[in-house]
Amino acid sequence: MAQHKINYTQDGGLPVALTSIDKIVNWGRSNSLWALTYGLACCGIEMMASGASRFDFDRYGTIFRASPRQADVMIVAGTLTKKHAEFIKRLYDQMTEPRWVISMGSCANTGGMFNTYATVQGVDRIIPVDLYLPGCAPRPETLQYGVMLLQKKIRANKAGNAQKPKRLM
């Protein structure tokens, strides 16, 4: 059997860190934000690009999941149309608490350039949104910065069960 010799008085000392429950829970939550692949339109391509080789989303702990039941954050990337609106509500309801929503791009924020009969004028008419990313389409850097801001927001919250579920109405 191998003998590991650890000098607890050197190299940063004991491998023990003291922290509070809130901090450690939020640390875990914020650094493993699994995102729902919700590429609706053009922004979905930039979302894919941010997950691909150059931008590499995995280093934030953000891994795209295909199922809402495994996802923490829904990145609404693209135009939400009135025909699709009911499905975004269904998928949002299927996600487990705590859950966050990033509205990516002008179309998801306000309807953007598609000021027409078929477009929902802002995804926040259907589900509550935590973060709005401007741009048409936002660059992958914007999305990654947005995720970092969301992590900051998560860290600022209490981690307990007493969190009020977000409801639009």
Added chain:
Amino acid sequence: MAQITNRLTPFFENITFDRDDNEIILNFGPQHPSAHGQLRLMLHLQQEQIVKAHPDIGYLHRGMEKMAENMIYNEFMPTTDRMDYIASSSNNYGFALAVEKLIGLEVPRRAKVIRMMLLEINRIMSHLFWLATTALDIGAMTVFLFAFREREYLMDIIEGYCGARLTHSAIRIGGVPLDIQDTFLIQLKTFLDKLPQNIKDYEDLLDTNRIWLMRMEEVGHISKELSLSWGCTGPMLRASGTAWDIRKEEPYELYDEVEFSVPFSDKGDNFARYRIYMEEMRESAKILYQTMDMYAACVKNNQTELMAHAPKYISASKLDIMTQNYSLMQHFVLVTQGMRPPVGEVYVATESPKGELGFYINSQGGPYPYRLKLRAPSFWHTGILTDLLPGHYIPDVVSIIGTTNIVFGEVDR
């Protein structure tokens, strides 16, 4: 206040419980990672085999044709970006060409060369993206990462040219707004020199890969009659035995001056389509080399014009607008009221990476088109799933959707 939850009924409307056959109805989408967007498929299954497929589209219908009727021609240009958002310049170009044909405009040669470069870069970008996503759907993550790496290089070049990564709006009615930047040709050449090796890398990974072959060969066979009847174009048509490429048959721009071949196959299955995408990337690289020479010739012959000269329709150059009073007035009128093309109608087809991208414009002499119909290839490539999927098995659905290369901005418009 009492919480009002949603009113949505459980999602069983497409399932009938009292059927006495063994048919299962599988609802696929509209949010499915392999559906390349918002495709919803209702699949009737006997065990694992599909007996009836019913594609449901429209989940990305944004009313672009209606928007076109309410916009001046130049205003509509950014909207075309969002159609086939994998290769936006090809949409810009299709629309610009249609309007140019309508008003009978001849574009300067230098602008034509730059347009061809943009179009072919977009074609390679689109095919790389197709390769990446299809490989990812089938499970080859490595190819996804590789292909996106090369795509990012091209995006850098495009970004240096027009400032946008995805939605370029890089082509204007009457020409191009800018000359290419200094580093454009150097970057492009670096990329093109590497491209054959890159394509070979993908082929090494895929061509003899057993899983890839099993999911591609003899799957999704489209006969020649079916492909013609469904209005298939582009690689979908060429894989089914019709060598029809609009660049070759009805040349626009300077495609009659460049040498390239049109790859086609009569196999008609997924693998044939995959091979055609790969070959087309090589052909595009060939065209790009030639356009680089053509651009050098333009520089040598001092052909500096980038926009057509047509004061009734096209604004003058920036320099003229800033110095000439009349040019400024005319620019003001064109921006506020819009150009008024002649009365008439035009249908212009261009070969976008997906297939035949057509714009039908009916102009009644006003600044807004009276009717604009976007003929997007993916619309029919989605429709063919109705006839294509029955007889296949559930895992084949993903690879068939992958090789049809549908983009939902274009299907639903």
Added chain:
Amino acid sequence: MRAYTPKDNVQAKPYYTDRFYISPQVPKEAIENDAVFAADLAAIKAKFEVSDAYIQVGQMVVYIHAKNNYGVLELLRDELEYTQLTEMSAIDWLAKENKFEIFYQMLSMNKRKRVRIKMFIENGQAVNSVNELFRSADWSEREMFDMFGIEANGHPFMKRILLPYDWQGHPLLKTYPLEGDEFAAWYEIDKIYGKEARDIIGPELRDPARVDRYDSERFARLGFEVPKGTVITGHEPKTEQSYQEEGGVFMIKKFDKKSSVVIDDPQR
């Protein structure tokens, strides 16, 4: 007195039109200029009534009677080698003459020619489906029904395609506004939350130029962020947003610009 707004065409109107401006025409050529088209037209004329035919921008346009559409397209496909129905749709002329114009865009790959077959139908009249000739007409006719409300006789599945089945109105009619009618404006709210939620959620904001600095619900205040719904007094403290808290974060290294390498050439 309110300004009169026409009801039959609610699309955007040019705000200025020169009364004496005569619009030029896209030139129409005679069919005789092109031997292939002349032969094709003669073949069509031998069997069917043709009201008008000309060449415009390199493509032949043939006006036929609406009852003949199946026959003409069959003739084109089987005898004249026009093997693809590239596109079909309608144009709304209801305001002018209470008619729809329907066009079929045909392509012959052997001849490298394109032909546009056009016909007029009355408002409310149905067309004959050409789904059996060209499968591509299956979805095109559904789209035409969706957008204009023109039904196709003999179509196997005449339902909406792009819009939901329970949608009201046909959007590409000139009487349909770009931003949708009352039904379209509340469609998703009615469906998901019910009509009583309309008051809570409120109407759509359709003005793209609207800016309200006192509205903290809908507008961000860059550099002066406040929580949603705060009443704006104008004395909000300046806040600086950084991706990480000042004091550092538990177990996460802060990015230090000085000790990082910046790659100028992404293709190196």
